[in-house]
Amino acid sequence: MSCSSDSVTHNKDDLEKNVGLTETVSRYSPPYSDISEGRTLLIICIVTSAGFLGPVAGNIYIPVLPLIQEVFKISTTTANATVSVFMAVCAVAPLFWASWADFGGRKTLYIISLLFFIVSNILLASIPANVAALFILRIIQAIGASSVMSVGAGTVADITAPKKRGRAISYFMLGPQLGPILGPLFSLIASQGNWRWIFGFLSIIGSIIYVTILFFLPETLRCLVGRGECYRGKRWIVHPRLIQKQLIEESISFPRPPKPSLKVYWKLLKFKPLLLCSINGGLLFATFYGMTITFAKILRENYKFPSWKLSVSYLCPGASLIIGSIIGGRIIDRIVSKKEEHIPESRFYLQIIGLLISMVGILGYGWCAHFNVHVAAVFVFSFLGGFGMTWVFVGNTTYLTECSTGQPATNVAIANFMRNVGAAISSVIVEKIIEKIGYGWCFTGLGLLDLIGIAFVLILMKFGPRWRRDFSSTK
Template identity: 60%
Template sequence: MSDTTSSKSDSGPITENIDIQEKKLNNIDEEKQPVPAPSPPYSAFTTRRKSFIIFLVTFAGFLGPVSGNIYIPILPQLQDVFDCSETTINATVSVFMAVFAVSPLLWAVWADFGGRKTLYLTSLVFYILSNILLAAIPANIAALFVLRISQAFGASSVMSVGAGTVADIIPAKDRGKAMSYFMLGPQLGPVLGPILSLIATNGNWRWIFGFLSIIGGIIYLLIVFCLPETLRYLVGNGEELKLSGPFVKPKYTQPKLVENFPKPPKPSLKNYWSAIKFMPVLLCSLNSGFLFASFYGISVTFTRILKDDYGFSQLARSLSYICPGLSLISGSLIGGRLSDYLRRRAKNKNPTKYTPEQRFSIQIVGLAISIAGILGYGWCVDKHIHVVAVFVFTFLAGFGMTWVFITTTTYLTEVSSAQPATNVAIANFARNASAAISSVIIDRLVEQMGFGWCFTGLAFVNLIGIFIVLLVIYRGPTWRSKRDPK
């Protein structure tokens, strides 16, 4: 008994030690391994706030195009009011388009460096004051030129800076769809402009500028009190802003709150040239320019053809712009979603080998649709085919064009995270410059070549776009890696 007891007592500490060791080992096994902290979201803004930001910059993006197009139908009225020649009054359109094309290059590079909201608040002051003065001062042709230049200068920033804002808050996987919503503002301007010009009937031309100043003022106040700074270099994903509720503290400039975000290049001529000569940006800009020049040729001739060849009244001609408007909207929304779908499919198939250029395959389809529309429009007008056919081919030309533009704009925000607004501004410059050239020469080309062959030539020019798309798909990754080896 005593031996047994002694044996047990002798083995007790050993057993106890073994049990303790086993428990320690079990605890180690059972203990949860450290879980790496989840990566922060691309944007800390709520879904509701992101939706509102996109709505607001879309609304702001409407200002420039509607200001340019609401003015065109009342040119004969303004010619009488300002007592000038047709050439002189048409020149006020040309200077607006020229300034609207060049100015975004200035605005965008500063928006990529100093802040999105600061640029909105600065540029829109020029726009609002110009419209107030146009609505109030006595009719003077010199003043009209100066104020149209100032109006275009103020409105021109929003297209490129707005694209940068979308890129700030929407990750690349959803950016095509978001860009398609943002593009609705610039696309609806040319459509609603001629319709809204009806408020100038009975000689009330000043109400056009009064209306634009009111709309601009509303947008300005919403930006002041509701739009947070989004530039990622300054605020990152927005978490450090610590926002609560729909309003933000009015602030003209935003101090830097975060580190470790890519520092954009400081505005300079050298950096401008660096962005322009970057092959993906240059080629996408050329492609967009060719396509927009062709579509603008349709837009410039559309209303005159409806009047002279098909006998449409002023009201009917204004309402006819609903057709190209629907084409731009539907092409944008469908193209944006398809672009995101292609990205998701490529990422799911081989995540390590995904490149932004894989969005581009749908551009060939968009170009083919637009080329068909350009050809069909030219020959339908040339052969005096029923007006329904003219509308169908006008729709196809706009549908394919905006399909291409959405993919291009989204791609340009992906190829350089440090300066997306600058890349988009360069493409916008190419588009608007091409539109200005097209509007000047299209009548002469039609006169010399005839409608059918003129638009056949424009269609063949756009075949270059297919070659550009293929070149970007196959060479884009190499060009990007050489520009940024990281």
């Protein structure tokens, strides 16, 4: 995008009156127009691969729990606790990583966090079996792996224009979505009792991605590198550096976010668009997680599926996440690109469709299990549940990267925390509710939570622009 300085100043003044400083900056400052399409694609591929590590580390471990229980001589409850502590840390740790990534640089956080991940896996693969060490290293593993979902979304936001961001976010989300699908398959390397190999495998792929980040991932935080002119005509190989230098002077075009603090988080949590999007994502993921944790039980008890069929069956909801993400991202960008003026809330029209699809999937899944109808119907409705959920998440995540706070990674981390809270609550109560009222009514209640999500979407469509404008004026 090019224009005269007078035109830029005139447009800037007009836009500041309407939408506030941060959003104004995004409109008259081209979002990394000096980074080539090829290099942009490389960056997205790198952060997508890094985003794969956390989910695959969580899911490769679950199938070998009986072996872990035997080797470490621990109870089922203790073995399950090693999963719970991993998930809890994955929910909380990104809140710290993301805020520092928005303030001091993306690449520094990748380098530090993934080093934790690699070292913890090397130690898990090599030290003697000790339950205390297992818990400590699983915590460190989660601290290292959990950063990339939120920080990676911030990187994608740095290098893509809003009208192309939905598709870019959908590709980035393939990493986290492939983890739950491929993790159980990769766990087969421990089928002969070699449980240490799962951690050896994680350390190997983690190290490959780490080296790629060191030498091929440039810093992208806008307050450090501006529009990326510093990369123009340069080689794609970059010099490894722990602390990223500021390559431009601080300016109104590329303001530095506030230093991370509890006060900053409290202010963000009071920002209504972020809060409503995060709660909506938490409720939606709670419904999907309820379906996920009962999926194997229904197929085993109602349809007598053997273990190998159960593993293969998870390809159905897994495929729904991938397909829903890619299709949702493309359609969102196509609709947004037709509008002359980009308004972030314009993405929410499609979220209503996604929530309705999800609700149909969850309701159908519950009543199919209740009446024990043909297994094909269970697969169809589970597919719809996952498809609708990821359709919404692509739009939600994209919106959170551009909703005026200037801290996209932190926004996504807060939403990720809400999703993990929703999953944790769902995992505790779903089985108890099913015992009392059955699958049909349980999933009817969960499916109807999507109506709350639709109400949130309608509220954001009406009041979101004003709330963003008010937030920008108080910064």
